[in-house]
Amino acid sequence: MYAQQIKTDARRLKTLEEMDDQERAFQERVDADIKIEAKDWMPDGYRKTLIRQISQHAHSEIVGQLPEANWISRAPTLERKAILLAKVQDEAGHGLYLYCAAETLGISRDQMLAQLHSGKAKYSSIFNYPTLTWADVGMIGWLVDGAAIMNQVPLQRCSYGPYSRAMIRVCKEESFHQRQGYDALITLCHKGTAAQKAMAQDALDRWWWPSLMMFGPPDGESIHSAQSMAWKIKQNSNDELRQKFVDQTVPQADYLGLTIPDPDLKWNDAKGGYDFGEIDWDEFHRVLRGDGPCNKQRLDDRVTAWEDGAWYREGLMAHAEKKAARRAAAAA
Numbered sequence: 001m002y003a004q005q006i007k008t009d010a011r012r013l014k015t016l017e018e019m020d021d022q023e024r025a026f027q028e029r030v031d032a033d034i035k036i037e038a039k040d041w042m043p044d045g046y047r048k049t050l051i052r053q054i055s056q057h058a059h060s061e062i063v064g065q066l067p068e069a070n071w072i073s074r075a076p077t078l079e080r081k082a083i084l085l086a087k088v089q090d091e092a093g094h095g096l097y098l099y100c101a102a103e104t105l106g107i108s109r110d111q112m113l114a115q116l117h118s119g120k121a122k123y124s125s126i127f128n129y130p131t132l133t134w135a136d137v138g139m140i141g142w143l144v145d146g147a148a149i150m151n152q153v154p155l156q157r158c159s160y161g162p163y164s165r166a167m168i169r170v171c172k173e174e175s176f177h178q179r180q181g182y183d184a185l186i187t188l189c190h191k192g193t194a195a196q197k198a199m200a201q202d203a204l205d206r207w208w209w210p211s212l213m214m215f216g217p218p219d220g221e222s223i224h225s226a227q228s229m230a231w232k233i234k235q236n237s238n239d240e241l242r243q244k245f246v247d248q249t250v251p252q253a254d255y256l257g258l259t260i261p262d263p264d265l266k267w268n269d270a271k272g273g274y275d276f277g278e279i280d281w282d283e284f285h286r287v288l289r290g291d292g293p294c295n296k297q298r299l300d301d302r303v304t305a306w307e308d309g310a311w312y313r314e315g316l317m318a319h320a321e322k323k324a325a326r327r328a329a330a331a332a
């Protein structure tokens, strides 16, 4: 159904018959699973949607380094420290692939960063929560990277070539990220003391609901989903992916011997999945408005990092200019 329609207002999508020739040809390519590349014609809305989603995704990877980086210098063993360092560096790489993919759509990196630093561009709500204990690092790997994989695996099939290819590289690294988090939690829960297991339970209590919010608002309130699915930017709705995540994660919590903090969580035979409790959407919207526990700290840290790095960017520019001048002199 989606593949035959294009948006004319917030909810109604144009049919193929209502499109002009260029738009129809574009939609037919999308419907035939032919990738759209940077130089191809595309509707303005498609370009805008991709710039919004890819740049916000890139910002999430970059801001997402901050909560875990908080624990690099305090990791409990040398091995855990090396693993965490590698993971946080991977996140920087993901951010860079994604900024490159967004640049192919005609926005510059400086413009994207200005939007982040001014608070205009969003990044994932999840990174506005604090990492209070070492168990939080395990939770980020298990739940946050687990949710990210659930969302990103279908994005590998996104209709826009550069985004889809960036996601293939990102997904290769995400399974290691999820695995290292779960492994740290297995150590705390199966080999640790009662206090360490309690620390893991406390972390789960704090991270469970924000992880479910990562998938975005419920389908009925998702303003972009119908259009993004018609354009095959998104392959699944927010609620579909959230449900798959819950179904995958509950048995993993059981294996750890941890309790998911949801009294309404119950297996539903008829739907072949878990029923779960109501998400606190007021909290989600508060965090999106900038009023989460760490929003201010996260943005301040990014702006400071950008300002502190000015000398390095200027050095690179000066070097490039000197090199170009030398080349020009040699050619003259």
Ligand code: BYC
Binding pocket: 052, 053, 056, 057, 058, 060, 061, 062, 063, 064, 065, 091, 122, 123, 124, 125, 126, 140, 144, 145, 148, 151, 213, 214, 215, 216, 217, 221, 222, 223, 224, 225, 228, 234, 238, 288
């Ligand atoms: N947080 O119409 P909807 C990682 C916004 S990083 C904040 O459903 P859409 C990692 C949404 O942007 C992985 N905002 O939107 C890194 C929209 O507002 P705007 C991050 C959210 O785009 C380091 C409005 O709500 N992954 O894994 O169709 C360490 C309405 O929503 C959120 C990605 O970025 C949210 N959770 O669907 C560890 C995946 N949810 O833009 C781990 C790529 C919704 O109109 N993005 N909003 O102002 C997507 O797949 C989609 O953009 C979403 C939302 C599913 C997130």
